[in-house]
Amino acid sequence: MSAEGTVGVGRQRHGGAWVARSKAAGRLAVTVFVTLIGLLLLTFLIGRVMPVDPVLAIIGDQADEETYRKVFTQLGLDRPLYMQFLYYLHDIFTGNFGTAIATGHPVVQDIARVFPATMELATLALIGGVLFGVPLGILAAVYRGSWIDHLVRIFGLLGYSIPNFWLGLMALVVFYAGLGWIGGSGRISFHNIGVVEPVTGSVLLDAMIAGNWEVAEDAFRHVVMPALILANTSMAYISRMTRSFMLEQLNQEYVTTARIKGLSGARVTWHAFRNIGVQLLTVIVLAYGGLLDGAVLTETVFGWPGFGQYLTAGLLTGDMNVVLTCTLMIGVIFLSLNMLSDMLYRVLDPRTK
């Protein structure tokens, strides 16, 4: 392309970029919408392939034929499958997710109650994963091929390979039963329940806001181990990605130039690190979604009264309302985080403009 050509179409190009961007945004919106309908269809189908008869689940196997038929019709099971799906969509979009067997409350209400606990755990785990993962990744990249690099790699591989629920059980054996350093099951000791006013949804923060350091310490002793163990996987992921982003930067010519100019190793590293910020942010957003998945088992092990424990309790009682709503919710959160990560990348990285 010639120089005058580019100057001549400058304005037009600007307009073209805008059109291209709205087109890209439109395409993303359509993709997300189709995927969302897909999520709903999948959860609907999972509910349908269930070999357990939904009618028998309600009336029991002692009921007579007539009752059976009545409930069958009430549930809309006599309608064609696509109509049932439309009714399902209607229910979802009007916020009707059904009632949980165990609590008797609407599932949405239950989830709203337990979700802050999961958020507290996952957020602390993410902070842990970033605090450990990023420096380890940088060290591994800067000292590529050295023993530090190998150590970080093995550490990362262990993070991917270790069954976190087992690590949790062992931590309870050693630090709770053996040494007594950490609290046991739950978010807080029994005698401290309800002592501080719930404000933020995080017991630890609430206690600190109230200035009740005794409760804060108790909350910390309860949250530290599950958070660290949950952080394990995200740390492995974040350190691996940081390493590969850093390596990419350290091989660039500007780094060589900076070195030739005599900048110290730390300055050069800082230069390179500033350029991986956007990529790193998108990875951290994605890691958060992974933490919600990991929370299911970690919460079960530590008796953490969050969404994961609620889901597994629903699984064990065969409560499909709970299972499907939790699945759908996690799917939507996951999808949103993916979109957020994508958008952050588009907005923050100047190269994508």
Added chain:
Amino acid sequence: MSQGPAPATAPPEASKSGLKAWLTADVALSTTQAAAQRAYFSWLRFQANPLALAGLVVLVLLLLMAIFAPLIATHDPLLQNLEHRLQPSSARHWLGTDEVGRDVFSRIVYGSRVTLYIVLLVALIVAPIGLVVGTVAGYFGGLIDTALMRITDVFLAFPGLVLALAFVAALGPGLENAVIAIALTSWPGLARLARAETLVVRSSDYIAASRLQGASSFRIIWRHIMPMCLPSLIVRVTLNMAGVILTAAGLGFLGLGAQPPMPEWGTMLSTGRRFMLDHWWIAAYPGIAILLVSLAFNLFGDGLRDVLDPRSEG
């Protein structure tokens, strides 16, 4: 290939054993020799990576343990002995006994069969599905591609364990259902990979040539595209197995996978959990077994990637 002149000076290896000379000859004289040479050099590259080799050794040991379980196990894995319950390690029970007096070591040995069964079954289900969906989507493009990729997007929109849990909830607990659930959640990644590989080779000259010769789409995909996707697919399946083992153990731990008294490692953790605070060995050893095998798959997969698929390092 085999038309080049013989080297003027024979390499030093030629004076060694015949097989090695055959494997390292500068000029392969037959396709068999060429293939053997390629395998040999791949092996040399693989064995230069000690961690990958360690992974392979663990996996081979696992296989041997599964095959010869009755010879290796010291006790019947299902035999209860309430007189000897919750005993620590001893000469009689190497890794102690569990809450109903079963020998933990023997249960771990037999558990290797369950683990291999899960891993092989998942691989056998997942690899063909991923391969077919990915190559068909990539080769035909257009509407077929869009439709298939939207379906994979939906599956990828769920984190693995949560989706597997939902499937198990619908299908009912049990080992086979856990395998189906895990397989249903792990094919989309492979389909994506196979599609990406297909897009690369689709526009190659040799594909165009076979199309001009009148080869059907089926034949092109089957004979010319799928073989090109295999190396990276094998690597990915191997690496996936580490996650599959963790998910299967997780399902077992939640009581939704293999059912007691089957000696599955995750299920052992689940039943031993109530007693572990005072009797740590019940929970410790099955977990170590899970960790070792999962780590072995990760190490082996990493090494395999360096050999088979050197482009995708990272």
